[in-house]
Amino acid sequence: MLNAAIEIAFVLIGAALALNVYRLLVGPDTTDRILALDTLGINSIALLILYGISTASSAYFEAALLLALLGFVGTVALCKYLLRGDISE
Template sequence: MITIAVTFAFACFSLAVMMNLYKVVYAAEVADRILALDTMFINAIVLMVLYGLALGTEVYFEASMIVAMLGFVSTVAYARFILRGNIIE
């Protein structure tokens, strides 16, 4: 029963990643692209956790934490670049 739920969730979040990728490519403003990219990071984290759950290994949980940190830092860097024009002062 858990495999059916994981497979369904994997399909739903894969579709969400594709929708976010479309928004990243075709968004009108840069702020919309940044938000879509941040949401795509979150969906990728969920996909990694689901894949680790399906395989029964803990490696993907640790890797998802690294991706979460990378997503946070990149979102902050993009936002600072839009607001100030540079990342490091």
Template sequence: MIEGALAFGFAALGLALVLNLWRLVRGPGMADRILALDTMVINVIGLIVLTGIAENSGTSFEAALLLAMVGFVGTVAYAKFVLRGDIVE
């Protein structure tokens, strides 16, 4: 039962990553590209968590937490760049 759920989760997140990549390349504006990158980070976090569940490993969850923190800081930096044109004042 869990194997089927994991397979579905991997397939769904893989499809989501492909669609986010399409939005990243095709996005009409800078804000669309930033949102695509942020969503890709969230999807990769989901993939890491699913991998941790599949391998029964706790280390993957720590890696997902670190990626979440780095992704948040990156999103804030991108947003600040779009609003002000400079990251560090």
């Protein structure tokens, strides 16, 4: 039962990734593209966690945590660049 749920989650998150890539490429505005990039990172984290559950390995959870930290810092840096034109003050 758990394996079927994990497989369904893989398919649905994969579809969400495809839709995020579409929004990233076609997005009408820069803010939409930044939001799509952030959501792409969140969905990648979800895929890593699902893969970690399916293989029963804790290394993927650590990789997901690292990706979450990097995604947050990247999103903040891009938003700060859009607002002020400079990342460092």
